[in-house]
Amino acid sequence: MPVTRKAVARRAAVSEATVSYVVNNGPRPVAPETRARVLQAIEELGYHPSDVARSLRKQRTSTIGLIVPDTANPFYGEIARIIENVGYANGYTVILCNSNLDAEREASYVNLLRTRRVEGAVIIPTTAESVAALRAAEICTIVLEYEIEGAYCLVADDYEGGRLVTRYLLDLGHRRIACITRAGDKTSSQKRVEGYRDVLRAAGVALETDLILETEPEIAAGEAAAFRLLEHAEPPTAIFAHNDTMAIGVMSALRKRGLRVPEDVSVVGFDDIVQAAYVNPSLTTVAHPKQRMGEQAAYLLIDLLRGQHVPLPYTAVLDVSLIERESSGPPPAAARHRKA
Amino acid sequence: MPVTRKAVARRAAVSEATVSYVVNNGPRPVAPETRARVLQAIEELGYHPSDVARSLRKQRTSTIGLIVPDTANPFYGEIARIIENVGYANGYTVILCNSNLDAEREASYVNLLRTRRVEGAVIIPTTAESVAALRAAEICTIVLEYEIEGAYCLVADDYEGGRLVTRYLLDLGHRRIACITRAGDKTSSQKRVEGYRDVLRAAGVALETDLILETEPEIAAGEAAAFRLLEHAEPPTAIFAHNDTMAIGVMSALRKRGLRVPEDVSVVGFDDIVQAAYVNPSLTTVAHPKQRMGEQAAYLLIDLLRGQHVPLPYTAVLDVSLIERESSGPPPAAARHRKA
DNA sequence: TTGAAAGCGCTAACAC
DNA sequence: GTGTTAGCGCTTTCAA
Numbered sequence: 001m002p003v004t005r006k007a008v009a010r011r012a013a014v015s016e017a018t019v020s021y022v023v024n025n026g027p028r029p030v031a032p033e034t035r036a037r038v039l040q041a042i043e044e045l046g047y048h049p050s051d052v053a054r055s056l057r058k059q060r061t062s063t064i065g066l067i068v069p070d071t072a073n074p075f076y077g078e079i080a081r082i083i084e085n086v087g088y089a090n091g092y093t094v095i096l097c098n099s100n101l102d103a104e105r106e107a108s109y110v111n112l113l114r115t116r117r118v119e120g121a122v123i124i125p126t127t128a129e130s131v132a133a134l135r136a137a138e139i140c141t142i143v144l145e146y147e148i149e150g151a152y153c154l155v156a157d158d159y160e161g162g163r164l165v166t167r168y169l170l171d172l173g174h175r176r177i178a179c180i181t182r183a184g185d186k187t188s189s190q191k192r193v194e195g196y197r198d199v200l201r202a203a204g205v206a207l208e209t210d211l212i213l214e215t216e217p218e219i220a221a222g223e224a225a226a227f228r229l230l231e232h233a234e235p236p237t238a239i240f241a242h243n244d245t246m247a248i249g250v251m252s253a254l255r256k257r258g259l260r261v262p263e264d265v266s267v268v269g270f271d272d273i274v275q276a277a278y279v280n281p282s283l284t285t286v287a288h289p290k291q292r293m294g295e296q297a298a299y300l301l302i303d304l305l306r307g308q309h310v311p312l313p314y315t316a317v318l319d320v321s322l323i324e325r326e327s328s329g330p331p332p333a334a335a336r337h338r339k340a
Numbered sequence: 341m342p343v344t345r346k347a348v349a350r351r352a353a354v355s356e357a358t359v360s361y362v363v364n365n366g367p368r369p370v371a372p373e374t375r376a377r378v379l380q381a382i383e384e385l386g387y388h389p390s391d392v393a394r395s396l397r398k399q400r401t402s403t404i405g406l407i408v409p410d411t412a413n414p415f416y417g418e419i420a421r422i423i424e425n426v427g428y429a430n431g432y433t434v435i436l437c438n439s440n441l442d443a444e445r446e447a448s449y450v451n452l453l454r455t456r457r458v459e460g461a462v463i464i465p466t467t468a469e470s471v472a473a474l475r476a477a478e479i480c481t482i483v484l485e486y487e488i489e490g491a492y493c494l495v496a497d498d499y500e501g502g503r504l505v506t507r508y509l510l511d512l513g514h515r516r517i518a519c520i521t522r523a524g525d526k527t528s529s530q531k532r533v534e535g536y537r538d539v540l541r542a543a544g545v546a547l548e549t550d551l552i553l554e555t556e557p558e559i560a561a562g563e564a565a566a567f568r569l570l571e572h573a574e575p576p577t578a579i580f581a582h583n584d585t586m587a588i589g590v591m592s593a594l595r596k597r598g599l600r601v602p603e604d605v606s607v608v609g610f611d612d613i614v615q616a617a618y619v620n621p622s623l624t625t626v627a628h629p630k631q632r633m634g635e636q637a638a639y640l641l642i643d644l645l646r647g648q649h650v651p652l653p654y655t656a657v658l659d660v661s662l663i664e665r666e667s668s669g670p671p672p673a674a675a676r677h678r679k680a
Numbered sequence: 681t682t683g684a685a686a687g688c689g690c691t692a693a694c695a696c
Numbered sequence: 697g698t699g700t701t702a703g704c705g706c707t708t709t710c711a712a
Binding site: 028030 | 704
């Protein structure tokens with residue numbers, strides 16, 4: 001059992017309130033010598049005030065929930081670190097919740113956050129219902145990577161990202177551009193595909209639905225999807241993956257099939273995770289403003305928790321940019337020939 | 341303000357105690373029709389009991405702290421997921437703490453965990469003092485990747501890992517084997533280097549201290565260390581990196597210097613993170629039993645929290661194994677020649 | 681089968 | 697400048 005405030009009060013021969021005033025440096029002054037006595041008693045007894053009791057009393061937990069699919073994925077791991085960092089700097093503790101892309105588990109975590117009385121939450125949702133549930137629980141929530149009506153949303157400019165990549169690949173001369181997207185009704189993924197489609201259409205390139213694959217946002221799934229694409233009668237000369245993790249899987253598949261990147265097939269990812277610059281070949285990708293997104297999310301949340309009013313609807317669309325590295329180049333001569 | 345139990349009691353025209361008995365299914369029975377009335381009131385009012393009050397009353401928070409260097413690093417991200425998973429399955433909530441390898445920040449988090457009255461902690465420490473502080477706070481603690489007297493420790497067999505790698509490289513014909521280790525007094529790193537040293541010594545290969553570099557366990561640091569090694573008058577033909585993340589950085593450096601892996605230089609990592617099998621060339625590494633370690637840590641902690649007695653000292657050393665992939669091979673002919 | 685009430689450790693309003 | 701005390705929302709013992 002930890003030492004309680006009562007013990008400190010007795011030892012310092014003061015009232016319990018005085019102990020509080022010393023511990024909290026207020027809200028009312030304490031005579032220097034009384035304070036010294038109290039501090040000494042605290043020291044001697046090893047007193048550490050209970051945040052549990054404090055939370056109950058103040059009706060504030062200084063806690064936020066963080067729901068992400070899976071911290072083992074470097075992208076989410078980075079987001080987690082950023083949110084935790086800003087939280088830490090502002091006195092908020094973070095409860096970690098991995099949804100594992102499982103709606104049921106996510107729902108259960110929303111419930112937990114409610115009973116824990118967290119003050120706010122940051123979520124990369126698996127399903128929009130979780131956001132609704134969070135709202136129903138009156139938990140101030142920031143949604144990342146997903147646009148949802150009536151919620152504070154921060155997204156990368158996914159549509160523009162999709163356009164950038166596609167136009168870039170078209171300019172290089174590619175015509176058969178595959179797209180591996182994320183399964184589920186995630187709007188971030190949909191937007192990227194939309195950008196891709198619109199640019200192709202505008203360029204008069206026929207859309208081939210076989211070249212659009214949907215799968216989990218993981219490295220093995222990326223590899224598997226690439227294998228499937230290569231079985232196509234006329235395989236793509238470029239592959240645009242939903243994220244860098246999948247793109248790395250794609251490059252692995254190409255290598256296993258004896259294809260060179262970018263000479264035979266170009267690969268472009270999304271997110272610019274730390275690893276993207278170091279893999280071989282280094283990965284052309286869309287720079288995702290995760291740092292800014294994470295920080296802005298955390299700051300916005302903290303502002304809201306401090307009572308600042310931020311009107312809804314709120315959707316911040318953060319700029320993206322193409323980072324050209326080694327994994328992309330012109331299509332092989334044969335393909336260029338065919339096109340002409 | 342959330343609905344409280346009192347409101348439910350009034351609405352159902354029962355006492356507050358009865359509401360508790362319904363919510364908790366005990367510890368005493370409630371007449372079926374009373375229960376129904378209570379449940380209906382709960383439903384109508386949208387009552388969700390407060391874990392804050394419950395924690396205060398029961399003197400149990402069902403919370404554990406997780407302190408790791410940085411979840412953006414896939415290895416720690418994986419560990420975080422595993423711990424959180426087992427915690428979730430057993431009714432424990434996880435507070436996420438990134439130490440950022442900063443002793444001060446880590447200390448501050450230990451303090452936070454104490455005031456939050458967490459029941460236990462899992463830590464990959466930056467400094468041994470944190471573990472001492474946790475013990476002083478009477479927080480039941482499991483230490484990963486670090487052997488500390490009087491604590492429950494789970495480590496991979498780092499020494500054996502270091503030996504496996506070194507013997508493997510020697511057998512391939514390498515004699516100039518560099519070792520990039522992690523800065524700090526982390527025993528996991530020291531043990532790996534010890535294994536490396538002992539095998540070299542046993543093989544009669546002179547130890548060159550210039551070939552042992554110490555740096556942060558990050559991708560950029562791995563790359564930088566490799567650049568330094570290449571400036572050596574007689575550069576190594578093989579590089580053993582403290583972990584896979586650093587090894588990927590090493591391979592990037594070699595590529596930038598026009599060296600081929602493994603033809604010119606072999607690279608071996610440690611951990612077998614998911615990405616290791618997908619990078620180019622795929623990475624020879626030591627399989628780290630992180631899944632088993634994470635699970636065993638979480639289960640051990642939960643057993644201890646449930647009052648089960650596990651005697652100290654406790655150090656579980658988990659088996660490792662070498663995974664041979666593409667990044668390693670015989671040294672170039674010139675080097676072989678030189679050796680003979 | 682149910683109600684009343686003490687108390688978990690703390691904050692802050694009210695008294696002096 | 698300091699002490700007293702009423703709760704915060706809950707669990708659980710003691711009574712009825």
